[in-house]
Amino acid sequence: MLEARQITQIYGKQERIVLDHLDLRIGSGEFVAITGPSGCGKTTLLCILGSLLRPTSGEVWIDGQCLTEISAQELAYLRAEKIGFVFQFPAFLPTLNIMENLLLPTALALKKAHQSRNNEEKSLEQQRLDQEEVHYRALVLLEQVGLAGREKDLPSTLSGGEQRRVAVARALINRPRLLLADEPTGALDQETGEHLIDLLAQWNEKEGLTLVMATHDHSVARRARRQICL
């Protein structure tokens, strides 16, 4: 499903080489942990795999499509439809409540779905149904991450760990095929962290979600079926 070919990333004027001709193949439905010491390039690799960062050289392929060859618009749709991203330091729009923040990534995916339908009247009805469906999905996800009832709260009123859990719900809202998670348990206590990994593992097993997770926590990495150490 995901392939990196000869990825090299060089940063700054001092030309610091962080990734050097890296090759990587990840099959559909895999659960992979990327481990390695702080500063070895885990976040850089996830950003390149998720097309948020264009590497200095090399190619990334998703489902047989080379990301360096498609337009910025196509890339935005591809990300919205196929890829969920849990950032190491999640950011939210501070004036929107949790539900509104959760629904933000659905706008582009719904737009793409509506564009591919022909009949306008049907499409309007479908849009209403789609919006109800994503709203329901958001409520279910909030419950799964242990935040039922918090949908009207502003992000600033949530703790760091709670924000992390909202970030996971947001990354799953479009039912992506690929989830790239950067230290998803970073700010969480052990029990909450384990619960979150259980949830991701369930999505991996039941929904076939391909899961690529960067972590320096070995007990978290052991939950993956494959570990790649940078």
Ligand SMILES: Nc1ncnc2c1ncn2[C@@H]1O[C@H](COP(=O)(O)OP(=O)(O)OP(=O)(O)O)[C@@H](O)[C@H]1O
């Ligand atoms: N935009 C940037 N400009 C210059 N250097 C950068 C940039 N982003 C990352 N780096 C450097 O690249 C190296 C790899 O960073 P990266 O964040 O990918 O590592 P990491 O393995 O995820 O680290 P951590 O586990 O601490 O989060 C670090 O030395 C970092 O300073």
